[in-house]
Amino acid sequence: MIEVRSLTKKYGERLAVDDVSFAVQRGEILGFLGQNGAGKTTTMKILTCFMPASSGTATVAGFDVFEKPLEVKKRIGYLPEIPPVYPELLVSEYLSFVAELKRIPRSERPRKIDRVLERCNLGSVRKRLIGNLSKGYRQRVGLAQALIHDPEVLILDEPTIGLDPKQVTEIRSLIKSMRSERTVIYSTHILSEVAATCDRIVIIDQGRIVAQEAISALSSAGGTTKTEIVVQRMSDQVLRALRDIKGVSNVQPFSNGAHRIVVESEAREDLMAEMSQVVVNQKAGLIRMSPVQLALEEYYLNLIGGRRDMQ
Amino acid sequence: MNGAVAIVKKELRSYFYSPVAYVIMGVFLFVMGVIFAKFVAIYEAYNRARAFGQAQGITLDKLALYMYQNMAFILCFVTPFLTMKLFAEERRQQTFELLLTAPLRGVELVLGKFISAYILMVLMVGLSFIYVVFMILWGNPEMGIIFSTYIGLLLALACYISLGALISAMTSSQAIAAVWTFIVLLLLWLLQSLGQGVTTKWGFIDWGPTLVYISPLGHFNSFAEGLIHIKDVIYFLTFTIFMLFLTHRVVESNRWR
Numbered sequence: 001m002i003e004v005r006s007l008t009k010k011y012g013e014r015l016a017v018d019d020v021s022f023a024v025q026r027g028e029i030l031g032f033l034g035q036n037g038a039g040k041t042t043t044m045k046i047l048t049c050f051m052p053a054s055s056g057t058a059t060v061a062g063f064d065v066f067e068k069p070l071e072v073k074k075r076i077g078y079l080p081e082i083p084p085v086y087p088e089l090l091v092s093e094y095l096s097f098v099a100e101l102k103r104i105p106r107s108e109r110p111r112k113i114d115r116v117l118e119r120c121n122l123g124s125v126r127k128r129l130i131g132n133l134s135k136g137y138r139q140r141v142g143l144a145q146a147l148i149h150d151p152e153v154l155i156l157d158e159p160t161i162g163l164d165p166k167q168v169t170e171i172r173s174l175i176k177s178m179r180s181e182r183t184v185i186y187s188t189h190i191l192s193e194v195a196a197t198c199d200r201i202v203i204i205d206q207g208r209i210v211a212q213e214a215i216s217a218l219s220s221a222g223g224t225t226k227t228e229i230v231v232q233r234m235s236d237q238v239l240r241a242l243r244d245i246k247g248v249s250n251v252q253p254f255s256n257g258a259h260r261i262v263v264e265s266e267a268r269e270d271l272m273a274e275m276s277q278v279v280v281n282q283k284a285g286l287i288r289m290s291p292v293q294l295a296l297e298e299y300y301l302n303l304i305g306g307r308r309d310m311q
Numbered sequence: 312m313n314g315a316v317a318i319v320k321k322e323l324r325s326y327f328y329s330p331v332a333y334v335i336m337g338v339f340l341f342v343m344g345v346i347f348a349k350f351v352a353i354y355e356a357y358n359r360a361r362a363f364g365q366a367q368g369i370t371l372d373k374l375a376l377y378m379y380q381n382m383a384f385i386l387c388f389v390t391p392f393l394t395m396k397l398f399a400e401e402r403r404q405q406t407f408e409l410l411l412t413a414p415l416r417g418v419e420l421v422l423g424k425f426i427s428a429y430i431l432m433v434l435m436v437g438l439s440f441i442y443v444v445f446m447i448l449w450g451n452p453e454m455g456i457i458f459s460t461y462i463g464l465l466l467a468l469a470c471y472i473s474l475g476a477l478i479s480a481m482t483s484s485q486a487i488a489a490v491w492t493f494i495v496l497l498l499l500w501l502l503q504s505l506g507q508g509v510t511t512k513w514g515f516i517d518w519g520p521t522l523v524y525i526s527p528l529g530h531f532n533s534f535a536e537g538l539i540h541i542k543d544v545i546y547f548l549t550f551t552i553f554m555l556f557l558t559h560r561v562v563e564s565n566r567w568r
């Protein structure tokens with residue numbers, strides 16, 4: 001659906017995007033991950049025909065973004081980092097302007113507007129001035145703008161930035177609901193977000209792609225997981241008993257204030273049950289037990305850190 | 312051209328939702344009212360003088376020329392306020408990205424912006440028609456001259472607005488757009504006097520006629536004198552089209568810069 005081949009963008013002397021290549025299949029949700037200023041937004045702006053690349057090619061739905069920008073634009077819904085809304089218009093006026101701009105036939109406009117209002121949960125503010133809306137609502141108006149013409153491809157630049165946790169969840173579930181129906185590219189610098197919504201990630205750092213991986217492959221990276229156990233009484237017997245469980249590779253006690261034990265083991269659910277059984281049997285006073293989900297974060301930091309070290 | 316229609320509708324909405332359009336129209340009509348009153352006073356004095364057999368050679372045509380010349384000059388002050396936001400505001404509030412990533416041609420965008428400002432200003436200048444009504448009620452104006460003058464105004468407006476649109480497309484600050492539009496319009500206006508000055512001979516060429524030709528003042532004056540010359544019409548049309556062409560280039564430059 002989207003194919004990017006050795007895309008490069010220079011701002012003067014500075015390389016913003018450096019030889020980036022990736023492809024996104026139809027119906028896939030791609031997480032575009034990187035620190036601020038890594039080149040995510042620039043890549044997206046090139047894909048949406050907002051700015052040209054210095055070299056390299058990109059095609060969306062088979063159309064080249066440089067040769068056939070109009071065809072590409074018809075098929076793309078784009079939400080920039082700052083929602084492109086007019087504060088002086090009502091939500092309904094804004095959406096009917098966008099519908100007209102995106103060449104939705106007049107007879108279909110009311111139906112499409114109603115649908116997108118419902119989908120983005122904007123029904124209650126349709127007669128409000130955009131300038132008076134909160135950041136979260138403005139973001140949703142921006143999303144409605146991107147969705148209104150049923151684009152095949154959706155490009156979202158940090159759609160959850162500046163939202164409160166409830167709104168973040170709403171936007172995420174909205175994006176998830178589009179899985180298999182649309183192709184989505186979604187940029188963020190928040191790791192948990194990628195894990196929660198995307199099928200695949202592309203990690204970009206200083207303009208270069210440092211990794212592309214399916215999420216499923218990442219979360220079981222190396223096939224190990226960490227579990228944190230908090231107990232009332234620490235003893236060698238507990239540690240030994242935990243080490244004796246089959247599948248456990250490492251047991252590390254920490255005793256600064258609370259007694260914590262970090263157990264590294266194979267990623268299997270029945271191991272958790274077994275560990276809790278062991279702790280209870282040893283009468284250590286089990287207080288809390290939780291999986292430490294660091295796989296993605298560690299992976300990411302290792303990648304970025306590794307690159308920094310090399311330089 | 313559907314895209315242009317969408318832009319025009321949205322722009323006109325924005326104009327009338329903010330107080331700017333009303334304030335500018337009000338100020339324009341107030342200033343024109345003062346000038347019209349002065350025009351009436353001069354005309355009255357002339358009639359009185361004629362009654363005593365001391366006509367000074369002032370004719371109604373000359374007075375109308377005086378009034379409409381003033382109007383064309385005042386429009387130089389008014390235009391920047393109405394064109395400054397056209398593109399600069401889109402850049403500032405980041406809605407330019409919406410327009411440039413929507414299936415909208417650059418031509419449609421530029422024409423839509425131009426036409427919306429043009430409609431607004433034609434409406435504004437149209438309101439000054441009330442003075443013509445007064446002239447008809449209490450005097451006997453020559454309709455031919457008024458007709459040609461308004462044609463001239465419509466053409467001059469197009470050229471002012473196209474210049475304002477170009478400058479607005481080059482900045483993201485409305486204030487800068489307004490100031491520069493005003494400066495350039497004023498300079499164009501003053502070229503007439505400069506061209507008629509004594510020291511226009513630089514090198515072997517006398518630049519005077521060229522400067523006079525570039526200035527819209529002379530071209531407008533012949534309309535206000537009741538003359539519709541093709542060369543003046545062509546001047547205004549080429550000026551407008553050239554400015555809109557440049558605006559289009561500036562807008563499109565985003566895509567290849």
